[in-house]
Amino acid sequence: MVDRRTDENVGLPPREVADILPPHAHGWIGRYVFSQDAKYIAIQYAGTAVAIGLVALVLSWLMRLQLGFPGLFDFITPEAYYQFVTMHGMIMVVYLLTAIFLGGFGNYLIPLMVGARDMVFPFVNMLSYWVYLLAVLVLAASFFVPGGPTGAGWTLYPPQAVLSGTPGGQQGGIILMLLSLILFIIGFTMGGLNYVVTVLQARTRGMTMMRLPLTVWGIFTATVMALLAFPALFVACVMMLFDRLLGTSFFMPALVEMGEQLSYGGGSPIAFQHLFWFFGHPEVYIVALPAFGIVSDLIAVHARKNIFGYRMMVWAIVIIGALSFIVWAHHMYVSGMHPWFGFFFATTTLIIAIPTAIKVYNWVLTLWQGDIHLSLPMLFALGFIVTFVNGGLTGLFLGNVVVDVPLSDTMFVVAHFHMVMGVAPVMVIYGAIYHWYPKMTGRMLNDAMGKIHFWVTFLGAYAIFFPMHYVGLVGVPRRYYEIGEPAFLTAPVDGLNAFISAAALLVGAAQVLFLFNLFWSLRRGRESGPNPWRATSLEWQTPDTPPRHGNWGDALPDVYRWAYDYSVPGAPEDFVAQNDPWVPDAQEGRL
Amino acid sequence: MTVILAFLALVALAAGWWLSQQHLAAKPWLETGVAPRAGHGPGQAPGLIFTGVFVAVMGGLFAMLGSAFVMQIEETPYELVPLPPRVWLNTALLLLASACMQFVVAAARTGEPRWLRGSLIAASIASVAFLTGQVQVWTALTEGGYALNGAPAASFFYLITGLHGLHVTGGIIALAVICYRQAAGRDVTSLLPGVRACALYWHALLAFWLMLFALLQGWGNAFLALCRTAVG
Numbered sequence: 001m002v003d004r005r006t007d008e009n010v011g012l013p014p015r016e017v018a019d020i021l022p023p024h025a026h027g028w029i030g031r032y033v034f035s036q037d038a039k040y041i042a043i044q045y046a047g048t049a050v051a052i053g054l055v056a057l058v059l060s061w062l063m064r065l066q067l068g069f070p071g072l073f074d075f076i077t078p079e080a081y082y083q084f085v086t087m088h089g090m091i092m093v094v095y096l097l098t099a100i101f102l103g104g105f106g107n108y109l110i111p112l113m114v115g116a117r118d119m120v121f122p123f124v125n126m127l128s129y130w131v132y133l134l135a136v137l138v139l140a141a142s143f144f145v146p147g148g149p150t151g152a153g154w155t156l157y158p159p160q161a162v163l164s165g166t167p168g169g170q171q172g173g174i175i176l177m178l179l180s181l182i183l184f185i186i187g188f189t190m191g192g193l194n195y196v197v198t199v200l201q202a203r204t205r206g207m208t209m210m211r212l213p214l215t216v217w218g219i220f221t222a223t224v225m226a227l228l229a230f231p232a233l234f235v236a237c238v239m240m241l242f243d244r245l246l247g248t249s250f251f252m253p254a255l256v257e258m259g260e261q262l263s264y265g266g267g268s269p270i271a272f273q274h275l276f277w278f279f280g281h282p283e284v285y286i287v288a289l290p291a292f293g294i295v296s297d298l299i300a301v302h303a304r305k306n307i308f309g310y311r312m313m314v315w316a317i318v319i320i321g322a323l324s325f326i327v328w329a330h331h332m333y334v335s336g337m338h339p340w341f342g343f344f345f346a347t348t349t350l351i352i353a354i355p356t357a358i359k360v361y362n363w364v365l366t367l368w369q370g371d372i373h374l375s376l377p378m379l380f381a382l383g384f385i386v387t388f389v390n391g392g393l394t395g396l397f398l399g400n401v402v403v404d405v406p407l408s409d410t411m412f413v414v415a416h417f418h419m420v421m422g423v424a425p426v427m428v429i430y431g432a433i434y435h436w437y438p439k440m441t442g443r444m445l446n447d448a449m450g451k452i453h454f455w456v457t458f459l460g461a462y463a464i465f466f467p468m469h470y471v472g473l474v475g476v477p478r479r480y481y482e483i484g485e486p487a488f489l490t491a492p493v494d495g496l497n498a499f500i501s502a503a504a505l506l507v508g509a510a511q512v513l514f515l516f517n518l519f520w521s522l523r524r525g526r527e528s529g530p531n532p533w534r535a536t537s538l539e540w541q542t543p544d545t546p547p548r549h550g551n552w553g554d555a556l557p558d559v560y561r562w563a564y565d566y567s568v569p570g571a572p573e574d575f576v577a578q579n580d581p582w583v584p585d586a587q588e589g590r591l
Numbered sequence: 592m593t594v595i596l597a598f599l600a601l602v603a604l605a606a607g608w609w610l611s612q613q614h615l616a617a618k619p620w621l622e623t624g625v626a627p628r629a630g631h632g633p634g635q636a637p638g639l640i641f642t643g644v645f646v647a648v649m650g651g652l653f654a655m656l657g658s659a660f661v662m663q664i665e666e667t668p669y670e671l672v673p674l675p676p677r678v679w680l681n682t683a684l685l686l687l688a689s690a691c692m693q694f695v696v697a698a699a700r701t702g703e704p705r706w707l708r709g710s711l712i713a714a715s716i717a718s719v720a721f722l723t724g725q726v727q728v729w730t731a732l733t734e735g736g737y738a739l740n741g742a743p744a745a746s747f748f749y750l751i752t753g754l755h756g757l758h759v760t761g762g763i764i765a766l767a768v769i770c771y772r773q774a775a776g777r778d779v780t781s782l783l784p785g786v787r788a789c790a791l792y793w794h795a796l797l798a799f800w801l802m803l804f805a806l807l808q809g810w811g812n813a814f815l816a817l818c819r820t821a822v823g
Contacts, residue, residue, distance in 0.1 A: 247740035562619035
């Protein structure tokens with residue numbers, strides 16, 4: 001390997017360590033199945049996440065069929081309904097969103113954006129995916145065991161999660177769910193360590209932390225958070241597994257079930273809630289921070305403008321990450337906590353709104369007077385901002401103890417977190433796929449299909465979740481198989497529930513069009529060339545599109561600037577790539 | 592949740608120190624040209640950084656367990672398991688293993704194979720003796736009527752020591768790999784990166800064990816009660 005530039009003629013500092021090409025398998029299986037190349041691992045992660053996510057999508061349809069048209073579908077029993085709710089929630093939050101943002105985008109983008117040849121530990125990275133796949137398979141297996149999957153709700157609160165009254169509680173369902181989560185955390189830890197070490201140790205020459213694209217900052221911070229938050233879920237799962245299998249009483253108080261005194265006693269169900277939400281709330285930002293980073297990059301590229309307040313954006317990411325560890329108990333206001341604790345957690349919750357608002361203002365100010373191209377990534381980015389703000393506003397309601405208590409466990413909460421943690425990040429995932437698909441395949445996704453996909457998804461999501469806020473406000477509880485008789489509830493919400501269900505079916509169907517577009521464009525999409533969006537960050541400057549093994553051909557790139565030099569006065573084009581040595585005041589325009 | 596919050600405060604301090612070195616107040620939009628302090632390809636110590644981050648994750652795990660234990664004992668202080676004296680000896684053995692690992696690093700730095708071999712063997716023996724001692728403690732407690740499925744405090748003891756023991760076992764496997772490489776005649780100084788990572792891991796195992804040991808004795812709850820009284 002030879003440096004592209006010699007040190008003497010441009011005054012570059014020498015490389016600390018020789019540039020080494022990562023191990024490269026030559027066989028088909030080594031290259032595509034047990035691949036150690038982060039780009040293939042990313043696609044494996046994303047493919048698996050989308051596949052299991054589709055299962056969760058179908059489960060949401062089944063839930064909505066029951067809520068919209070109660071009694072019409074005999075096969076949706078109360079037990080099945082609870083199983084649908086549980087599996088939908090857990091799959092979407094953990095196995096789809098976390099996996100696709102960190103395992104998918106993290107693997108694909110980190111090495112390319114920091115100018116590395118691959119992750120620092122490719123073998124461990126490969127193991128990470130296979131353990132994740134095993135976790136998904138164990139979870140999916142629970143659909144086929146006697147009693148089916150657990151119906152404990154995605155929060156898996158004990159003691160009910162391991163008792164016979166809950167679907168899967170005394171059968172295999174809960175065991176497989178806990179085992180699967182344990183495996184997921186082990187797999188994620190392998191990958192997460194890789195992402196962190198790669199950002200810390202494998203940045204190319206010139207790539208300071210303050211020159212990293214915000215996408216990398218978002219994924220990096222979210223990974224650090226996940227590495228610190230997932231142990232809480234790990235501990236909770238191991239302890240509950242012990243309670244279920246070995247008869248311990250970590251979370252189990254003395255209980256009488258069906259008139260029979262159980263052998264449990266002395267444990268604390270509230271301890272589980274603390275452990276779960278100590279993971280659960282950072283999890284919101286583990287999903288949100290990569291989305292924040294990605295959307296910042298999408299907006300800058302497609303508005304042809306440097307990101308407004310880059311430093312503030314970095315600080316806000318870090319501050320949000322830190323604050324998210326001291327707000328967990330706002331999910332537990334109704335658990336009987338001391339009022340002073342409620343006050344403390346309400347305060348910290350509302351303080352998080354400050355760095356978050358900084359980010360929103362900066363996105364808007366980036367758009368201000370920008371050359372906005374309403375391309376598909378930009379549409380989805382705009383959709384994200386609007387949705388995130390709307391979802392965030394209802395978060396202000398729920399962050400306050402006195403407002404949360406009456407709204408707790410109603411459909412208002414469901415609508416809130418679906419807006420802020422469901423629709424908003426999914427908008428970013430789509431925007432990111434439309435944005436980076438040309439780099440991954442060398443072809444553009446079909447624009448017409450993409451536009452239909454965007455409008456149906458965006459408007460449809462509002463058709464689902466706006467009325468759902470109202471349904472919650474009038475008092476409809478969440479996790480109820482059917483509302484029953486009270487007329488003051490059923491009269492206003494019956495029609496709305498049917499409407500929401502119809503919208504959900506339509507939005508779900510639009511995702512099939514997106515999947516079709518992914519495969520259709522692989523062969524028939526317009527050729528994209530190496531940098532169709534005229535973007536500055538390093539992943540668009542690879543010598544090959546899609547990038548080959550080792551990413552950078554013979555020489556690693558050198559970085560001369562940050563990732564947001566758009567519309568620079570005097571520059572030959574309206575963007576200056578990070579590895580372009582052009583400077584405005586140099587004699588010949590180049591270093 | 593005091594234990595985990597205290598641990599995260601330490602992590603935040605370390606992260607804050609690192610961030611303070613990253614020129615977060617820089618104005619990258621004004622800087623053009625290769626930054627002298629930038630990353631320079633694969634860094635020199637990815638293994639050590641990997642172990643360091645893993646140690647933080649492991650710390651989070653044990654701190655969470657510690658928090659859950661403290662919450663439990665808050666409710667049922669009378670259920671604390673009386674720890675057999677053997678636990679003190681085990682703690683001393685782990686301390687010895689940790690100290691020996693530091694000798695291993697020093698020997699690898701100075702390139703002295705005899706010191707390296709001797710310290711490696713001593714660290715390995717002390718670690719295996721620690722594990723054996725923990726198993727003996729388990730046996731003694733089980734025979735004393737403290738069953739895994741008994742009172743939650745006893746269950747916590749088995750879970751905490753078991754998970755810690757698993758991590759020690761993982762470390763012993765890594766140590767065995769280094770011993771094998773050394774026996775195979777690898778240059779002593781080439782063992783340094785692996786040895787440094789191993790030593791860091793061992794020091795962390797000791798630090799986490801000391802924390803857990805203190806909590807299992809009930810000192811954590813006593814300390815918190817003292818703090819509450821002081822604040823009150």
